[in-house]
Amino acid sequence: MHSAAAAEHTVDPPADPAVTAQLTELLAALPAGVSWSAGPGGGDRRPLPAELVEVLQLAAAALAEGRPVTLSCHEPVLSTQQAAVLLGVSRPTLVRLLDSGVIPYDQPRRHRRVRLADLLAYQDRCHHAERAAGTPPA
Numbered sequence: 001m002h003s004a005a006a007a008e009h010t011v012d013p014p015a016d017p018a019v020t021a022q023l024t025e026l027l028a029a030l031p032a033g034v035s036w037s038a039g040p041g042g043g044d045r046r047p048l049p050a051e052l053v054e055v056l057q058l059a060a061a062a063l064a065e066g067r068p069v070t071l072s073c074h075e076p077v078l079s080t081q082q083a084a085v086l087l088g089v090s091r092p093t094l095v096r097l098l099d100s101g102v103i104p105y106d107q108p109r110r111h112r113r114v115r116l117a118d119l120l121a122y123q124d125r126c127h128h129a130e131r132a133a134g135t136p137p138a
Helices: 017-032 051-065 078-086 091-099 116-133
Strands: 007-013 035-038 044-047 069-072
Touching: 017 051, 051 069, 078 091, 078 116
Parallel strands: none
Antiparallel strands: 007 069, 035 044
16 A cells, blocks of 8 residues: 655746846845734734745745746655554564555555654554553553
8 A cells, every 4th residue: 555645836937037036135135034924913023933934045046046946745754663663563563564554655666664644643543442442552
């Protein structure tokens, strides 16, 4: 069983040279610190997180150079050994769960990869089943 690919979105560079100039100005202003307005009327100003400023800097620089920008969200993935340790089972037991379709996985090459979200969902299902059966969690 395979999991879905991460979503991507591509933005083409602006055709208008005036917009490119605005991007260049924005790029120069970003390192100085940018804030955003929250709440009605924009009275509550908060600084943008450094991670978002970095994404904006990279995107603005590429668009100002006339290059398209693709934003791709990645989901944490684990090896079978890492997944087995997280679940507290042996690696062969985890592989049996994967092969039986209980936990989705992806196998882009030789090794299986398990999305952390799928592993946590399986763990949650197991704990719900244990509670419903009256079995104390391990």
